[in-house]
Amino acid sequence: MKFPDIAEVARRSGVPASTLRFYEDKGLIMSAGRRGLRRLFEPAVFERLALITLARASGFTLEEIARMFSPDGRVRIDRQMLSAKADELDRTIRRLRAMRDGLRHAAVCRAPSHLECPTFRRLLAAAAKGVIRAPGSAARKRRR
Amino acid sequence: MKFPDIAEVARRSGVPASTLRFYEDKGLIMSAGRRGLRRLFEPAVFERLALITLARASGFTLEEIARMFSPDGRVRIDRQMLSAKADELDRTIRRLRAMRDGLRHAAVCRAPSHLECPTFRRLLAAAAKGVIRAPGSAARKRRR
DNA sequence: TTACGACTTCAAGTCAACTTGAGGTCAAGG
DNA sequence: CCTTGACCTCAAGTTGACTTGAAGTCGTAA
Numbered sequence: 001m002k003f004p005d006i007a008e009v010a011r012r013s014g015v016p017a018s019t020l021r022f023y024e025d026k027g028l029i030m031s032a033g034r035r036g037l038r039r040l041f042e043p044a045v046f047e048r049l050a051l052i053t054l055a056r057a058s059g060f061t062l063e064e065i066a067r068m069f070s071p072d073g074r075v076r077i078d079r080q081m082l083s084a085k086a087d088e089l090d091r092t093i094r095r096l097r098a099m100r101d102g103l104r105h106a107a108v109c110r111a112p113s114h115l116e117c118p119t120f121r122r123l124l125a126a127a128a129k130g131v132i133r134a135p136g137s138a139a140r141k142r143r144r
Numbered sequence: 145m146k147f148p149d150i151a152e153v154a155r156r157s158g159v160p161a162s163t164l165r166f167y168e169d170k171g172l173i174m175s176a177g178r179r180g181l182r183r184l185f186e187p188a189v190f191e192r193l194a195l196i197t198l199a200r201a202s203g204f205t206l207e208e209i210a211r212m213f214s215p216d217g218r219v220r221i222d223r224q225m226l227s228a229k230a231d232e233l234d235r236t237i238r239r240l241r242a243m244r245d246g247l248r249h250a251a252v253c254r255a256p257s258h259l260e261c262p263t264f265r266r267l268l269a270a271a272a273k274g275v276i277r278a279p280g281s282a283a284r285k286r287r288r
Numbered sequence: 289t290t291a292c293g294a295c296t297t298c299a300a301g302t303c304a305a306c307t308t309g310a311g312g313t314c315a316a317g318g
Numbered sequence: 319c320c321t322t323g324a325c326c327t328c329a330a331g332t333t334g335a336c337t338t339g340a341a342g343t344c345g346t347a348a
Contacts (some may be wrong), residue, residue, distance in 0.1 A: 037296045037297090038296075039295085088297095091307090
């Protein structure tokens with residue numbers, strides 16, 4: 001399997017063929033050539049896809065991921081960006097912990113209404129203060 | 145300000161008026177009545193919005209959030225569901241922590257290329273194995 | 289050599305969560 | 319009383335990340 005075709009890449013990476021075409025279209029991956037109409041990929045595409053998957057799972061947009069690669073196709077990771085993203089994940093984790101604790105508490109709380117429970121109210125206060133933001137919002141560009 | 149109008153609620157909650165109408169449409173909040181055409185809200189709507197914001201920030205869909213309220217508008221006491229959600233969040237948190245550590249490491253790693261760094265490669269391997277999922281997917285229902 | 293099925297392209301559809309726009313209503317200040 | 323501007327409704331548009339469908343091409347097994 002020197003040069004896997006799209007089905008092989010899909011099978012081994014778990015990324016659907018339609019997504020692979022989509023990614024190629026977006027410049028995230030490149031096919032090494034064609035046999036007839038059919039794409040052939042370099043084996044290195046698996047690493048590339050793993051990196052894309054990792055980045056996506058870390059909250060990077062495809063746009064941002066595309067900027068992680070130089071035009072020549074090599075990885076060009078900006079340490080500053082990585083740190084920023086790690087910080088963002090930290091904030092997300094804190095958020096999720098708060099929510100988890102809130103749920104956990106709500107599940108056992110005997111207060112007549114959760115809204116009357118001090119623990120729950122503390123969480124809500126944090127949310128109301130805007131400490132807490134929707135996921136992805138920090139990474140998203142302001143439009144307009 | 146016994147019964148704030150939509151502008152007041154928007155101002156004090158930080159949630160845009162268009163979103164408040166949208167939420168009402170989706171049954172996530174309810175207006176207490178109208179003055180002419182204009183909605184008036186109970187002050188309790190702020191708490192409700194805080195809860196919605198918190199849940200959204202934790203990766204819950206509006207659909208799921210809607211199910212967190214009983215038809216009467218109170219927080220539902222389905223302890224089983226709450227616990228399940230909490231467990232789900234725990235898994236997500238673990239995932240994000242791993243990711244954050246990986247990013248943190250990559251940001252300071254001296255390896256000539258991240259692809260040559262053992263720590264990074266370990267993460268990539270995990271990503272390739274499908275251990276890692278896109279954000280939100282943990283809380284989201286599988287379609288199809 | 290022919291049939292088949294796996295690939296191809298390109299446009300359009302989907303989904304969540306909103307936002308925007310057109311056209312309408314109406315309470316309050318001048 | 320009349321204007322004004324903030325509110326209203328409802329439909330359609332937006333964004334990101336894909337998926338689906340129709341129509342076409344072509345490598346390979348029989």
